Amino acid sequence: MAFETIIVxxxxxxxxxxxxxxxxxxxxxxxxxxxxxxALEEADANDKVRCIVVTGSDKAFAAGxxxxxxxxxSFVDVYxxxxxxxxxxxxxxxxxxxxxxxxxxxxxxGCELAMMCDFIIAADTAKFGQPEINLGVIAxxxxxxxxxxxxxxxxxxxxxxxGRFMDAEEAExxxxxxxxxxxxxxxxxAVGAAQKIAEKSMLTAMAAKEAVNRSYEVPLSEGMxxxxxxxxxxxxxxxQKEGMAAFLEKRAAQFRDK
Ligand code: CAA
Numbered sequence: 001m002a003f004e005t006i007i008v009x010x011x012x013x014x015x016x017x018x019x020x021x022x023x024x025x026x027x028x029x030x031x032x033x034x035x036x037x038x039a040l041e042e043a044d045a046n047d048k049v050r051c052i053v054v055t056g057s058d059k060a061f062a063a064g065x066x067x068x069x070x071x072x073x074s075f076v077d078v079y080x081x082x083x084x085x086x087x088x089x090x091x092x093x094x095x096x097x098x099x100x101x102x103x104x105x106x107x108x109x110g111c112e113l114a115m116m117c118d119f120i121i122a123a124d125t126a127k128f129g130q131p132e133i134n135l136g137v138i139a140x141x142x143x144x145x146x147x148x149x150x151x152x153x154x155x156x157x158x159x160x161x162x163g164r165f166m167d168a169e170e171a172e173x174x175x176x177x178x179x180x181x182x183x184x185x186x187x188x189x190a191v192g193a194a195q196k197i198a199e200k201s202m203l204t205a206m207a208a209k210e211a212v213n214r215s216y217e218v219p220l221s222e223g224m225x226x227x228x229x230x231x232x233x234x235x236x237x238x239x240q241k242e243g244m245a246a247f248l249e250k251r252a253a254q255f256r257d258k
Contacts, residue, residue, distance in 0.1 A: 001042070005032040008039050013050040013198040014191055015043035018057075025063035026056045028087075028109045032066075037090040044094045050198035050205070052094070053190045054117055055101040056110075058125070058183060064108030067135065084109075084141045091116045095206050097197050101190035102126045103183050107165070112141035115150065118209055120176065121190045122168040123183035128176060131163035149216060150176045201239035201255035 007018040017039050019026040026032070036054070043049040056062055065084070073083070091098075091113075100106075100114040103123035111128045114120050130143035138144060139160060148156040151174040159166065168180045181189045197205055207230050215223045234240045238258040246253035 001038060003035045003039065005029075006035050006039055008043075010043070010046070010049060012195055013048060014194040015039070015046070015049045015052045016187070016191060017043070017052065017054045019055070019062055020057075022057060022059075024066065024068075025060035025105060026110070027063055027066040027068075028113065029066035029069045033084075033087040037087055040091060040094050040098070044096050049096065050202055051194035052096055052098045053101055053187075053194050054098060054113070055103070055187065055190065056106075057104065058123075059104040060110070061100070061102040061104060061106040061126070062110030062113055063105045064110050064131075065140070088116065088141055095209070096202070097194075097205055097209050099190050099194055101186050102128075102177070103186050105129075105165075108132050108139065108143065109141050112139065112143050112146065115142055115146040115176075118212075119178045120171075121186065121193065122171060122177040122180050123186040124168050124180055125183045126168040126171065126177070126180075127165040128159075128171050129163065129165040130159045131165075133161060134163045147176070150174070199255075201237070201243070202257045203237055203239055204234065204243075204255075207234065 005019070005021050007020050009016045017036065019032060019036070021027060021032060040052060043052050098117040100117035100120045102114050102120055103125050105127050106114045107129045108131060111130060130139050130147060132139050132143065144156070144160055147159060155174055158164065166174070166176070168177065171177045172180045179189070211227045211230050214226045218226065239255045242255060243253045
């Protein structure tokens with residue numbers, strides 16, 4: 001499908017999706033969110049893709065939901081259309097791993113989009129924030145919920161109540177991002193991580209993603225049971241036999257997603 005607000009390149013089993021509304025710092029309007037969800041779903045369904053990277057520009061991953069578009073909406077508009085529910089649900093349903101490669105601003109919906117991905121690699125230029133309070137609203141795509149799980153109550157309250165930005169170093173210290181790299185190396189590092197994931201058994205990568213995500217939804221005992229049952233089920237796969245045999249034979253595993 002032809003897109004107008006994103007650019008998709010697929011190479012070496014990795015789909016790289018670039019948000020591309022430079023005049024609006026990649027603000028997430030209805031069109032961009034729709035195209036992003038479609039591109040993610042296409043990548044999820046494409047056998048050649050084994051991992052996905054979502055990124056923006058050097059200046060902005062995304063500066064939030066599109067304020068111009070939202071400014072004229074009424075309560076009835078946003079409530080009846082259930083604004084942002086569709087994007088949240090469609091992104092959460094993607095089963096292949098998604099890495100957010102964040103340079104520059106990741107604010108409001110931009111920070112929330114990064115948190116919807118499976119992990120975040122940040123450039124040293126990255127700035128995260130939930131400044132919705134300055135607009136007379138609160139976060140609407142996970143800034144009060146996911147951010148609190150990432151960084152804890154105190155820092156999440158600070159971000160959501162003051163609207164201040166957090167730089168990459170603070171974000172790494174707080175556990176929001178998994179690594180910080182020089183801005184020039186951001187795409188190389190994120191695509192490199194995606195290629196590493198692409199070498200694994202896709203079955204196992206999807207199961208690992210599902211198990212980690214489960215930990216956000218259920219109490220520890222249920223999460224441990226889910227993990228153990230999924231772990232047990234991996235013993236029904238050829239990739240488990242191959243992975244363990246390869247280790248014992250001191251060779252690289254040849255996974256076949258079976
Ligand atoms: N929506 C629409 N347009 C936006 C935008 C947004 N979120 N963020 C930036 N833009 C536009 C600006 O209006 C400007 O357009 P014009 O040139 O046509 O005026 C262009 O992008 C460049 O922006 P600035 O001139 O403001 O650039 P700057 O370098 O001076 O500042 C910034 C950068 C600090 C990111 C500033 O643009 C900013 O504060 N943006 C808004 C951030 C924000 O409040 N985000 C939360 C949105 S609400 C939300 O996301 C709800 C939710 O939870 C889902």
